[in-house]
Amino acid sequence: xxxxxxxxxxxxxxxxxxxxxxxxxxxxxxxxxxxxxxxxxxxxxxxxxxxxxxxxxxxxxxxxxxxxxxxxxxxxxxxxxxxxxxxxxxxxxxxxxxxxxxxxxxxxxxxxxxxxxxxxxxxxxxxxxxxxxxxxxxxxxxxxxxxxxxxxxxxxxxxxxxxxxxxxxxxxxxxxxxxxxxxxxxxxxxxxxxxxxxxxxxxxxxxxxxxxxxxxxxxxxxxxxxxxxxxxxxxxxxxxxxxxxxxxxxxxxxxxxxxxxxxxxxxxxxxxxxxxxxxxxxxxxxxxxxxxxxxxxxxxxxxxxxxxxxxxxxxxxxxxxxxxxxxxxxxxxxxxxxxxxxxxxxxxxxxxxxxxxxxxxxxx
Numbered sequence: 001x002x003x004x005x006x007x008x009x010x011x012x013x014x015x016x017x018x019x020x021x022x023x024x025x026x027x028x029x030x031x032x033x034x035x036x037x038x039x040x041x042x043x044x045x046x047x048x049x050x051x052x053x054x055x056x057x058x059x060x061x062x063x064x065x066x067x068x069x070x071x072x073x074x075x076x077x078x079x080x081x082x083x084x085x086x087x088x089x090x091x092x093x094x095x096x097x098x099x100x101x102x103x104x105x106x107x108x109x110x111x112x113x114x115x116x117x118x119x120x121x122x123x124x125x126x127x128x129x130x131x132x133x134x135x136x137x138x139x140x141x142x143x144x145x146x147x148x149x150x151x152x153x154x155x156x157x158x159x160x161x162x163x164x165x166x167x168x169x170x171x172x173x174x175x176x177x178x179x180x181x182x183x184x185x186x187x188x189x190x191x192x193x194x195x196x197x198x199x200x201x202x203x204x205x206x207x208x209x210x211x212x213x214x215x216x217x218x219x220x221x222x223x224x225x226x227x228x229x230x231x232x233x234x235x236x237x238x239x240x241x242x243x244x245x246x247x248x249x250x251x252x253x254x255x256x257x258x259x260x261x262x263x264x265x266x267x268x269x270x271x272x273x274x275x276x277x278x279x280x281x282x283x284x285x286x287x288x289x290x291x292x293x294x295x296x297x298x299x300x301x302x303x304x305x306x307x308x309x310x311x312x313x314x315x316x317x318x319x320x321x322x323x324x325x326x327x328x329x330x331x332x333x334x335x336x337x338x339x340x341x342x343x344x345x346x347x348x349x350x351x352x353x354x355x356x357x358x359x360x361x362x363x364x
Contacts, residue, residue, distance in 0.1 A: 023104060025163060026053025026152055027172040032101035033147050034180055037061035040145065043203075044188040047177060051194075052169030054160075057149040065117040065143050068124040068136065074102050075128065102147075107131040108159075109152045115145040130155050174199055178214055179260040182253060182287060185210035211238040211287045219244060219285055226327020231312075232293045233319035237270075240285030241333040242277040251285035256297060258289075262306050266290070269317040273324025277337065288320060 023029055030047055037045050040063025050056040066074065105111060106128045116123035123141035127134040153160040163169060170193050177191045181201040191199040204210040212220040222241035229235070240251065254266050270286050271278065278284055298309040310316045328334055 023108060023153075025172060026057060026169050027176045029053065029057050029105055029109075029149055029152060030059065030173050031176055031180075032105065033057070033059040033149075034176075036101065037063055037145065038180075038184065038187070040064050042144065043186070044190075046190040046192070047173070048192045049170065049173060049194070052163075052166035053173055054152050054163060054166070054169065055150065057152065058146065060144070060146040062142070062144040065120075065145055066115045066124070067117045067120065070117075071113055071115050071124050071126055072133075072136070075106060075126070075133070076103065103131065105149055108156055109154065110150040112148040112150075113145070114139055114141050114147075116141050116143050118143040170198075177201075179253065181214060182207075182210060183255050183258045183260060183289075207236055207287070207289060208238055215285070222333060223285075224327060224331040224333070226323050226330070228319070228323035228326060230319035230322060231315045232296070233316050234291040235320055235323040236289040237320070237323055237327055238287040239324065239327050239331065241331070242274060242284065242337070243333075244285045245278045245282040246285070247282060249283040252283055253287045255287075255289045256308050257291060257299075259299065259308070260306070261308055263308070265313055265317045266320055269321040270324055273321045274328055275325070277328065277334075286324070288324070290316065290320060292316060 026049070030049075030053065034045060034047070037059060040061060042061035042063035044062050046058075046060045048056070048058040048060075102111075102113075107130060110130075111128045113126045113128075114123055122138040125135075125137050125139040125141075153163070173193075174191060177189055177199055181187070181189050181199075185204040185207050187201070188203050189199070189201045190197065201210070201214065204213060208223075208225045212223055215223065219240055222244060224239050224241075226237045226239060227235065244251070249267055252267055252270055254261050254263055254270075256263075266288065267283075270288055271283060274284055292310065296311045298311075
């Protein structure tokens with residue numbers, strides 16, 4: 001057998017490999033575009049989809065917009081305004097930072113970017129097909145950015161066949177928008193599937209009000225807020241009563257620096273905070289926001305940024321557990337239980353898992 005020939009991959013192959021890491025399904029595209037909109041200072045973001053996102057994804061924001069030069073540069077791989085050195089990866093304040101999203105999406109779709117920088121008279125419209133820039137023209141548009149992604153994965157039929165049906169892919173997008181809304185109560189978020197509004201979240205005064213609005217019904221009525229800070233770790237937790245406990249962790253939503261994440265340590269800290277009030281094998285409904293000092297968390301450990309690494313995970317988990325413990329002890333429903341032991345299974349109410357919450361358990 002001869003020596004295998006080593007060759008440098010062609011740019012289009014590199015682009016599609018990178019897209020495979022970033023783009024798992026249409027919801028992945030929506031996430032990247034929303035992250036960019038938030039980083040651009042948007043206050044209102046509208047997401048429109050057709051055919052579960054496979055046919056069309058359109059994200060419109062009222063952020064700062066881009067000049068023609070910046071918009072073209074954003075299509076280059078690893079072009080970003082968020083970092084300049086390795087040290088900048090620690091304590092990032094932005095959601096995006098790698099400069100991979102737009103070129104990755106553009107490599108597996110037909111993309112149109114329409115953007116106007118505030119103060120400029122005309123917008124710029126760029127049409128891209130499979131990484132190839134087809135045209136760059138002036139256009140009329142308000143300040144901000146609209147990105148349309150059509151025919152997602154059209155040039156990767158092997159990947160396309162692994163997507164689920166329209167309803168399933170649409171539900172993933174809805175859950176994503178719910179997570180974004182939970183993390184950013186200050187934003188006005190709107191989602192339309194096939195021309196019909198399926199979710200609208202006007203700005204709320206704080207995270208507690210947003211959690212109540214999104215969870216609604218019986219859950220909102222039994223949700224209590226708890227806040228605390230320990231060793232520089234700030235925690236805001238919105239805790240559901242023990243009788244709302246579920247057989248899965250879908251009701252536990254974890255956020256670090258406004259990023260939805262999956263972390264077994266934090267999930268365990270939340271359940272430990274409830275002590276014996278929840279039977280083993282069940283999980284509470286809890287929305288937990290964590291903020292750590294700059295430089296204490298590394299967000300560059302997962303292709304889709306769903307996991308983070310803390311410089312002192314023990315301290316972060318302890319802070320979360322203590323805030324949850326204090327919140328549970330002070331909650332009105334804690335006094336209703338009248339004892340310290342676990343509630344009986346017969347006392348548990350049957351509540352359908354919320355459609356919006358994020359599964360707190362890492363994928364295996």
